[in-house]
Amino acid sequence: MRRALGKCVPSQLVLFDFLAPRLYTSSRTRSLTGSTSRPYLQVSESAARNISTTAKTRATATKSSILDAASNSEGDLSYHAAHLYKCALAGDILSVWSAYGQIHSEHRRLVLGPEHYGALSMMLVKKYDHILSTADKSDEELHAMEELAFACAGAGYVDGLRQMLVWRLVRSESDKVISAFERFEQTLLLDESGLEKVTTPPDADTVEDDENEELRLANPDISRLDIANIMAVTVAAYAAQERFQDAVQFILQHPTYRVTGDNMETLGEELKACGMYQGPRTALVPMTRYYIDAGGLALLVQRPEAFKAHLRNLVKERRVGHRLDKLRARFTAAFNGKHAWAAATESQQSPTRPIVVPEKIWAHLIHSYIVLRNEDSARALWADVIRWGRQPGTEMFNALLEGYRDVCHLPKLLHTWQVMEKQGIPFDARSYGAKLGALVLDREAGHYSLKLFDEFKATRPNEEDSLFVYNTVLNNLLLRFQRKRALALLDEMKKRGPQPDIVSYNTFIAHYAKLPDLQEIAKVVRELTEAGIEPDVFTFTSILSALLKTRISNGAERLLGIMDMMGVKQNVATYSAIIDSQVREGTKVGITAAWQVLQQMERMKDVEPNIVTYTSFLAGLHRSRELDKDLITSISSDVVQTMKKRGMRLKLGTYHILLKACLENPNPEALDFFMDYFNMMRRNGVPLWHDTWYIILDGLVRREEWDLATEMKNQMLDSGFQPMWGVAKRMRLIESWEARNRKGLGTL
Template sequence: MLKHAVDSADPRQAWHVWRVLSDRHMLRFLGPVQTDMFSRLVVTICAKRGQYSAWSDLEKKALPEFALCAAGSGVSHGLRQCMLAHILDNNSQAVIELYERYWALLETKAPSLEMFREEDQGSAEPEHDGDSPTGSPRSPAAKFVRSDIFLATITAFAMQNSFAGALRMALQTTVRAPHKHTLPWLKLLPDELRKRVEIFVRRLDAAKLLARPSALAKQFSNLTRDQALQAIQQLYRRIMEGLTGPDRWLTVSQTQKDADKLLVVPELTWPSFITAFMRCRRTDLVQKLWDDVTRLGIRPPLPMWTALIEGYAELKAPHDALSTWNLMLNQGVKPDALAYRAVIYASYHSGEVDDALKRFENFQHELPKMSPPPEEGTVLVVYNTILHGLLFYNRDEQARALLEHMLSKGPHPDIVTYNTFLRWYARNDQLKSLAEVLQMLEPTGLKGDVYTFSIVLSALMKVRDDAAQIMLNLMHRHGVQPNTATMTSIIDHQMKTQTEVGFRSAFDLLGRMERGEIEDAKPNDVTYTAMLTAIHRSDWLGKEVIDEYRQTMWDRMKDRGIRPKRATYNLLINACLDNQDPDGVQQAMRYYRDMTRKDGFIASDTWYILLRGLVRRREWAVANELVEDMRQRGFEAPGALAELIRRVRMQASQAGERKAGPASHF
């Protein structure tokens, strides 16, 4: 009967079925097939009627019930259409009331909804309770709100011009609005409302990051790793507009007027931006940020100074780092352990080892006075930094003396400490000293990690044919069971050394894994991908050798029935484009062609990696043909990718480069 009602779009018959089930208390037993039927019926009738005011009295009573029941079971398209009907009828409050009923329903049904959770809804937020905006436990419904319902409710608040209401709603959940869902939704709205919803979505995207520090830190880590400068700048502009624009929705202090209506920008935001801009080599943007922060009435806190010093050191501008340190002291800012670590790193990076030692001695002198006292782990980071500097400049006697001090008086060495010594002795072929450090390590109870065993393997490969077996024996002594993950990590570490010894040891381990000589360590797609990416990044292997190694890896994967995934292709394309040899573009485009031939589907992450690499290499002609390929496939690009496309089109238009393209590299 229900199927007939759906097929004939008969709400009266469906309502009869609903009433019977409701009277018998059987609605909770509806399965996915039945809830999907109810939802499809709502979509069909909404499409015919349009606005809510065109619904019949029965439909006004029945359709919301059908839609909510289905949405509470994870099928949301009916509820979305109900909300859209209210929006087109200019009744924003009805949308909000539907959302509140939906939320209450999710709270009761959350445990049974895990199978319906959206995989692509854009949530990048940690889900543990401690990271909620208020610090209070988050509702069990938080991670089950569907992105289409989220967008419809944002639209309702936008109709009321109530960003505060939208913000309160958004911060309850972990959901974000993916670009691929937002664009189709916006096309359904009137022009003026569409623009306002776009603004709300952009602000809420930034707000949800700012409200949860760990989510913000993760976002910065991802953007900085990819050097996604455009996206970093976009986020910065949104935050500054929220602080200084006419529709202010951010504040830098809880004590400001109307703080209860504004979201506070966490202090970690500013040093995170400094680190991101520095890693993109944009000191001009750092200077602008510093000026902006000062104009906002903020006295730059210690983490900002530390991030600036670290940034200059990583840019190999140690004199700027030391000047920043001195300026910080002159302004009365007292350094903590991490600030000392940054300036010590900058000092030995400039070759001033004695200066680094002097600053380390100052740190030891000031340590007892620091309030609050730093954790031992933080103090250990400072000690490990100076040890690294001493060994880098061949001050091994001073480094060993400091290690003895740590063993007797603390802070207690960790595996990083021992690995620092192992790496130095391995590079200098001092195998006796390396063995002594391994002997020191065993009684401590510390377990070696991937770097420990990889360092040992690299050292022994130079002198022992059985180096791999010795390394495996060492792993067993440390209670570390060799498996696919650990072996793959060691292979990856060996390949990244970009040396003949490293390559030889990696291939030796791979052979052992393939032959089944290492129990629980069969090579997988990650293993082969690690080797292939290192091969493509190598700047010392000739083209013929690279081609040979590449073919060998693909043949081995094929023999083992391992089919490359999209992530595999993405990593390989990125590795090829990182290699500055002209052949890198050809290799990348070969993988692109292989993807299109095998699957035909290219996702936005692949397009972004390809286009970003081509733009970085100023391969404008190839990039322009790639953009044209995207257009022909009907692909709609999200944010950062859309900006890349704009740059390519502008450059191609100016240069008139439309001759060579991907075909010239195949």
């Protein structure tokens, strides 16, 4: 039966047999969470991803594991490592420290495997969980615990270290927390052999909308979530000393690891259990959350494109208006609050206001309000910006122009243009592009559009800026089916500049693809090839669209032939992008085309599809609302079997994307596919992390599948997983529904 769920199976490690601290202590975990003798640490992501029983670890030890060593000699490193492991399980700190010292003195720490560090880290969690004063442990034991915590962190097991930091925070030893993070930071720069690592911060400007990024981040190092959790404790240490500016600088100095208010949720519960909400320390948790929010926003405003991507994601949410208002309130606090940190202009910049908010930030936020048709909030923000000391310039006015263009409100766009003229605000290429883009909506504005275009050319803009406007005019002319004028303009560009780019030619290809006119497409393809311009994914998807509309058999095969004729180098990335663009349409035609391209790739020697290709296709397949269940079942089964034959295993990131795709499809049968993938995860021993449970519970709550959500919640708790952050919130929603259902009150 689809909704009949068994118990979650512990992970069987694909690459390493890490000891799983959580499973080893799962029988005690849930009772400990209700204890008041805390702090108690939620098991970290690094530990959670390596769930395995002690027996499993012993049976399948890696070559670095020496648990089954034959020698029991007192001076044998194997003996000391095995002795260390046994003492860790027994909780004998000083014996563990002695054994570790013997191994360390021989400079042979690499003989210790994941099973040793896992046991050590969980031993430390338990010890710090039960000591509330130094009287419970000798100075020697406390020193040993701290050194072992750093040793485990260096090997990727951070639970013990974080619990040590929380314990010191409870004891009002904030300086020691801060200095401990500085020491921990050095472990992020060294691998276990002591060699410096080369790390590259993620490009937040580009990864925010890339769901396949999860497939590329799998690595055995300490996870960013673990680091962010440790950073949250460090920010709390700054908050305990009321060092706001230092806390913000601390966050700004660590842009790679994104610490957010969510990292405070579990920490807040731990501190509350330790009495940190009592007396003068009552405000520590909300103060820390404010520090984190302020630092995160200060970091974000320095990267306008990342801020734009953040807004783009917010606009997709249901309560986007509420979220944008909260964001605006955070800006208000940044300029007017007790802990103001923002400056409107460089002249206002000071040691206490180190961050200048660029005009682009306000432009992106105003544009979001206009697109959401919330002009009142846009108007209020405009007034705030002026009050804070910045006079609106071209960037902010362009946000209005582009916003009104995007919502097809030509009168307001023209009024904004007039205001710019009266106030002497200079127009740039984006200004003209927005106005020309809006005029195409007015059937009687054709003559005025050309006049405006001549006006723009008279300003003699540089070639890079003017190309954007020229391409806008080309698009306008073709939308009006004024093909001769469009071709004449293209010839003018070739002779006088700016030289046409791939966007120029793609505009014509897309136009002919709608007709469809394959002969004209062929002419454009020859032109861009002769001009030495490289086609892009949009070029190929437009050509494929035209082939499908003409109902030519083997359209995908014909496309690959055209690409070969154009001299396009065969590569997986290009073909995968074509597949992704087709499946994202969600149409039966698009899915069919993508399926054809995928099958062609499988027959090619040099361009075999990879895990990203297959994942993208499967996700699009399960999002489609036009295909019937039998067809989806047939295609998805074929793809999964092909992946197995090619030696590809579905990894956690793949499952995340597929689970989310199934849950986002409102069709009832989508739940069947969701359960298929969930059960496949369990059969294959794939560990369920925090992100996994969040995707599952959030998707079911959004669908209001309360019965299945309840079963999943119970499965999660039975597995020993400790819900936190967003997962804990979704669990509370489910429990609220359960309570209402028992009373016969129905849904939330």
